[in-house]
Amino acid sequence: MQSVENEIQEVFCEVLQDDTLALTESTTAADVDGWDSLIHINLIIALERRFGIKFATAEISRLNSAGANVGTLYELVHKKIR
Amino acid sequence: MPTIRFSPGDLDLFAEASHDCNPLHVSPLYARKTAFGEPIVFGVLGALAALGTVPPDAARLVSSLSLSFRHPLFCNIDYRVTVSQGESRTMKIAVEDAGRVMLTGRVVFRPGQAPLASAGGQPASSVPFEVPREPRMFSAAELKPGLTVTGKYGPAPRALQQLFERWRLENQGMSLGQIGALLWCSYLVGMHLPGRQALFSELRLEFCPEILGNALPLSYRAEVQDLDERFNLLRVTGDVHFDQRLCARAELSAFVRSEVPHVSRGALEERLTRSTVLSGSTALVIGGSRGLGSALVAALASQGCHVLLNYHSCAAEAATLQECLCDESGRVSLVQGDASDVTWTQQLRADLRDQGRTLNLLFCNAAPALRNLGLAPDAVERMCTFVCSSFAMVCTPIAAFHDSLESSAGRTILISSSVLSDNAAPLPKNWVHYIAAKSAAEGYVRAVASQSLRSNYLIVRPPRMQTEMTNTPTGHHGAVPVEEVAAAIVRRVCQPPGGRPLEILDLGDR
Numbered sequence: 001m002q003s004v005e006n007e008i009q010e011v012f013c014e015v016l017q018d019d020t021l022a023l024t025e026s027t028t029a030a031d032v033d034g035w036d037s038l039i040h041i042n043l044i045i046a047l048e049r050r051f052g053i054k055f056a057t058a059e060i061s062r063l064n065s066a067g068a069n070v071g072t073l074y075e076l077v078h079k080k081i082r
Numbered sequence: 083m084p085t086i087r088f089s090p091g092d093l094d095l096f097a098e099a100s101h102d103c104n105p106l107h108v109s110p111l112y113a114r115k116t117a118f119g120e121p122i123v124f125g126v127l128g129a130l131a132a133l134g135t136v137p138p139d140a141a142r143l144v145s146s147l148s149l150s151f152r153h154p155l156f157c158n159i160d161y162r163v164t165v166s167q168g169e170s171r172t173m174k175i176a177v178e179d180a181g182r183v184m185l186t187g188r189v190v191f192r193p194g195q196a197p198l199a200s201a202g203g204q205p206a207s208s209v210p211f212e213v214p215r216e217p218r219m220f221s222a223a224e225l226k227p228g229l230t231v232t233g234k235y236g237p238a239p240r241a242l243q244q245l246f247e248r249w250r251l252e253n254q255g256m257s258l259g260q261i262g263a264l265l266w267c268s269y270l271v272g273m274h275l276p277g278r279q280a281l282f283s284e285l286r287l288e289f290c291p292e293i294l295g296n297a298l299p300l301s302y303r304a305e306v307q308d309l310d311e312r313f314n315l316l317r318v319t320g321d322v323h324f325d326q327r328l329c330a331r332a333e334l335s336a337f338v339r340s341e342v343p344h345v346s347r348g349a350l351e352e353r354l355t356r357s358t359v360l361s362g363s364t365a366l367v368i369g370g371s372r373g374l375g376s377a378l379v380a381a382l383a384s385q386g387c388h389v390l391l392n393y394h395s396c397a398a399e400a401a402t403l404q405e406c407l408c409d410e411s412g413r414v415s416l417v418q419g420d421a422s423d424v425t426w427t428q429q430l431r432a433d434l435r436d437q438g439r440t441l442n443l444l445f446c447n448a449a450p451a452l453r454n455l456g457l458a459p460d461a462v463e464r465m466c467t468f469v470c471s472s473f474a475m476v477c478t479p480i481a482a483f484h485d486s487l488e489s490s491a492g493r494t495i496l497i498s499s500s501v502l503s504d505n506a507a508p509l510p511k512n513w514v515h516y517i518a519a520k521s522a523a524e525g526y527v528r529a530v531a532s533q534s535l536r537s538n539y540l541i542v543r544p545p546r547m548q549t550e551m552t553n554t555p556t557g558h559h560g561a562v563p564v565e566e567v568a569a570a571i572v573r574r575v576c577q578p579p580g581g582r583p584l585e586i587l588d589l590g591d592r
Contacts, residue, residue, distance in 0.1 A: 017176065017186050033181070034182065036511070037555070038152055038555060038556065039152065040556070041313050042150070045310075055312075061559060064556075064559070
């Protein structure tokens with residue numbers, strides 16, 4: 001069974017069409033080529049489909065805010081699928 | 083690496099062929115007033131052009147197509163196309179600009195041969211059907227799951243043939259009928275669901291085997307699946323039939339661009355007390371017909387100022403605002419012109435002098451449409467153009483009216499941006515040119531202020547506002563109303579200058 005982190009990684013690779021992408025907890029949008037505001041929407045929707053979850057607007061804003069990173073996303077997804 | 087480039091004529095040809103006449107693609111006047119500043123290339127046209135760069139192979143047929151329109155494409159830019167082989171019978175296409183991926187596609191083929199376009203088929207014009215000339219406009223409340231549209235569809239035959247030849251689509255694995263189905267996706271989104279406010283986001287089209295040759299027209303049924311209100315993202319599914327047989331299935335998603343509200347006098351009144359401090363003053367607001375400019379015009383008029391509302395091309399918006407403010411204590415006069423044009427600004431200055439008017443306040447608020455640009459050599463020329471055009475909108479009127487404002491001990495207000503605040507959040511990655519332009523304008527104002535003897539300068543750094551410039555799928559997240567910013571600026575202008583020639587009003591960190 002795949003870990004949540006691996007599944008998130010797969011979603012990112014698929015949406016960003018970059019098989020070489022390697023996420024870590026400290027990765028931020030600024031570190032990833034192409035991760036801009038529109039791609040952020042695609043990522044959110046793809047993650048929701050993959051895990052069968054729904055992010056609230058406040059959570060999406062949190063993921064977008066300064067200081068947010070992939071670790072924030074891991075934490076949020078873990079919380080939702082628990 | 084192959085490149086593709088579009089001209090306005092390409093957009094017109096696609097509109098004629100597809101019957102997708104959405105003004106975001108075909109009306110420069112309409113598009114100028116949007117966040118994009120000029121017509122954007124139809125997403126499907128971008129994909130067809132990219133497909134045309136693939137080495138031809140007459141022995142395969144497209145069985146499905148997935149497209150993601152990540153960022154808008156514009157005319158007169160060379161876009162690079164990369165094509166890579168995916169898993170079996172799959173090809174990936176990417177359209178790139180200055181290191182940014184603008185459009186991606188995944189094409190799945192099956193063995194087969196598309197009939198030659200020159201073989202023809204049933205001409206679309208032989209079966210009459212009506213196509214709308216104006217796109218529909220649904221409110222979010224109307225775009226409920228289950229909303230269905232049905233009809234007949236066929237591209238305009240001659241234009242379709244021209245499109246086919248223009249982008250070298252022969253032997254690319256698609257019949258005229260398949261391209262017709264693809265054009266229908268553009269037509270459906272741009273003209274029906276959601277219509278006028280559409281910004282196409284994604285498309286998946288699956289073709290049924292052995293049906294779609296060159297035969298047209300098609301009949302269709304499309305249904306709204308949901309509207310994700312967090313992003314105003316509409317999801318639609320549709321079936322395309324020929325001769326009562328299902329020939330393609332589509333899943334489409336499009337952003338529904340929101341309408342930016344007009345300035346609210348009520349919202350201004352809640353935030354700005356009327357006073358007589360500016361009564362009898364004359365203010366020139368560059369770029370005063372929409373957004374923050376219109377809120378500044380309304381706020382100044384409410385304070386008894388005679389406002390010269392400058393606009394470039396939004397005559398209707400300017401006239402409506404003038405009419406709406408006709409009962410205010412301050413008068414609003416319209417002055418059409420390009421603030422970056424030296425001749426025009428000098429003429430305006432001469433006209434004011436001839437009329438015996440003294441200018442007391444100059445608001446430099448105009449700016450060109452902001453597009454994201456990657457930090458890459460390909461983008462340098464466009465960055466320079468943006469910085470020059472943005473800078474000219476500030477330096478030209480200031481140069482023209484500096485003497486007048488010195489005589490009247492007046493004030494110049496530069497609308498800059500909170501991206502230059504000391505404690506600004508991480509700077510947007512693709513806004514290097516915007517930050518450079520705002521920095522140049524601030525630098526100019528600092529230098530001019532240091533030479534002024536009687537006039538004063540105020541640099542305003544507003545936060546992201548709810549304007550057309552930010553009217554993108556995520557642009558309005560966290561944006562503040564223009565009335566709030568205009569009220570804060572005019573409150574400051576109503577106060578006497580603090581004894582220094584230059585002040586900064588930082589509204590970004592509140």
